[in-house]
Amino acid sequence: MALLVLKYLLMALGAVLLYEALRAVVKEKIVRRVSRSAIRYIRENRIKLDRFKFMNKFIVKKELMNDVEIHKAMLEYARERNTRIEDAEDRVDEYIEEIVPFFNLLSYYKIGWWIANTMLNFIYEVVIDRENAEKLKNIPEHHAVVFVMNHRSNVDYVLVAYMLAKNISISYAVGEWARVWPLEYIFKSFGAYFLRRRYREDLYHTVLERYIQLISLQGVTQGIFIEGGLTRDGRFRDTKIGVIDYIMKIKKNPEFRGDVIFVPVGINYDWVLEDRSLIDEWKKNREKSGFRDNIASMFRIFVKAPYMLLANTARWLTGRLKQHGYASVSFGDPVSVSEFLKKQKKSFFNMDRRDRLSIVKKFADHLMDRIGDVIPVTPVCLAAYAIVGMGKWNFAKSELVRDMARLKARLKADRRRIVIGRAFQGTTEAFLRLDVEKADRQKELVSFEEEFLDVNEAKKMADMALDILGRRRIVKVRGDVVIVNPAKMPYLQYYANSLGHLLG
Numbered sequence: 001m002a003l004l005v006l007k008y009l010l011m012a013l014g015a016v017l018l019y020e021a022l023r024a025v026v027k028e029k030i031v032r033r034v035s036r037s038a039i040r041y042i043r044e045n046r047i048k049l050d051r052f053k054f055m056n057k058f059i060v061k062k063e064l065m066n067d068v069e070i071h072k073a074m075l076e077y078a079r080e081r082n083t084r085i086e087d088a089e090d091r092v093d094e095y096i097e098e099i100v101p102f103f104n105l106l107s108y109y110k111i112g113w114w115i116a117n118t119m120l121n122f123i124y125e126v127v128i129d130r131e132n133a134e135k136l137k138n139i140p141e142h143h144a145v146v147f148v149m150n151h152r153s154n155v156d157y158v159l160v161a162y163m164l165a166k167n168i169s170i171s172y173a174v175g176e177w178a179r180v181w182p183l184e185y186i187f188k189s190f191g192a193y194f195l196r197r198r199y200r201e202d203l204y205h206t207v208l209e210r211y212i213q214l215i216s217l218q219g220v221t222q223g224i225f226i227e228g229g230l231t232r233d234g235r236f237r238d239t240k241i242g243v244i245d246y247i248m249k250i251k252k253n254p255e256f257r258g259d260v261i262f263v264p265v266g267i268n269y270d271w272v273l274e275d276r277s278l279i280d281e282w283k284k285n286r287e288k289s290g291f292r293d294n295i296a297s298m299f300r301i302f303v304k305a306p307y308m309l310l311a312n313t314a315r316w317l318t319g320r321l322k323q324h325g326y327a328s329v330s331f332g333d334p335v336s337v338s339e340f341l342k343k344q345k346k347s348f349f350n351m352d353r354r355d356r357l358s359i360v361k362k363f364a365d366h367l368m369d370r371i372g373d374v375i376p377v378t379p380v381c382l383a384a385y386a387i388v389g390m391g392k393w394n395f396a397k398s399e400l401v402r403d404m405a406r407l408k409a410r411l412k413a414d415r416r417r418i419v420i421g422r423a424f425q426g427t428t429e430a431f432l433r434l435d436v437e438k439a440d441r442q443k444e445l446v447s448f449e450e451e452f453l454d455v456n457e458a459k460k461m462a463d464m465a466l467d468i469l470g471r472r473r474i475v476k477v478r479g480d481v482v483i484v485n486p487a488k489m490p491y492l493q494y495y496a497n498s499l500g501h502l503l504g
Helices: 001-044 057-066 068-082 084-100 105-123 130-137 156-162 183-189 202-218 242-252 275-284 291-317 335-340 355-374 379-390 395-413 423-441 443-471 484-497
Strands: 125-128 144-149 173-175 192-197 221-225 260-269 324-332 394-396 473-478 481-484
Touching: 068 192, 084 130, 084 192, 084 202, 105 183, 125 156, 130 156, 130 324, 144 202, 144 242, 144 355, 156 173, 156 221, 156 260, 156 275, 156 324, 173 260, 183 192, 183 202, 192 202, 192 324, 202 221, 202 242, 202 324, 221 242, 221 335, 242 260, 242 335, 242 355, 260 335, 260 355, 275 484, 335 355, 355 394, 379 395, 379 443, 394 395, 395 481, 423 443, 443 473, 481 484
Parallel strands: 125 324, 144 221, 144 260, 173 192, 173 221
Antiparallel strands: 260 324, 394 481, 473 481
């Protein structure tokens, strides 16, 4: 009997070992195939890869643990708390483990890109600013590049990375709210580093500063939400300067021969997925920005996005797909730190801390202005701005079209980016054809046709905006009359405020 039991145990063990061996072989083949596919994608698109991202985390940790500034901070930490230097070292080790990511090529360029592509294009019509995105390739490789962005939604992380995927991989500065499983693993595998906001300990900030400066010196391209948090009312928030200050200080390093380049990035949507909770916080004047609240906000996105994917999949299969308007990102002209510092009367690095930070604040505010200049103008935001400006609860649709056409003409004159997608292809082609024919046609006829096309484009934008606003019960359209739902007026104000920097 014992021999029989042993026989069956050995057979079971053999089956398990066979399964594990086969699984390892299959897994290895899949990983190799996907890796080759990712590498081929990178080569075909000539994507710039920051090699330091692939550096073993152990080596990065050793580099930081041997840093002179961190050693000084550890000694100060131990002295202030009357504790052992080993305790300070353990503390630094914890901080490094928390901050430093582990970039994974497959996570970023295969899994991450596929998820982003599927999710974004089912929920929105994503309109890419290809012209300005291509210009970014002209920035010399030996410069440190930082993308600075406004923050409207938790989807921003996915949208910007998706937009830049064919140019570069971007490492985000992510708040501590994402330090939960599986978000922590996902973000770290994408190369994002973590930072604690409103955490005042000097030792922590020294470690964070030296890590950010280390990756900046090594040419890792970073992404920073310059407001430090999501906008609640649609307007820009005050700029945060901590990370910008850290990065600017690498200009003091004699080994750094390049420049620090900040690229302004404007983000906008026709429908921010978490707008209800953001507007609620705005109106109650109770901003929730703690760990639990950020997780709750992200959870709503994770719940809402799959629901929208399923709903839109069903609509797509039945030919009734309705996306939630446009999602778009615009890129501004790069801003050079060297050029900015040349304009300062005093030596930036010889100033006392207070004076230097006031200069950094001016620089951050300048970047915020540049972001405001490139905010994409979407149909819902433009319609909301026009409706709020009317100050009426009901009006003729033709009146809305007229006001939107007037605002659009003003934006075009200022060379602002108006987001138009597939529905406007005919109008876009007509404008291009008219532009080519201008020299050979009478000025009056050209002017008349341009005005006709502008009004037609404004009408399409109004129709698109009213369809989205109608689905959300923010407005109701009866014939040619538009009726605003008073209870939903804050939504119109929220989307109108996104254009305040352009039209205010």
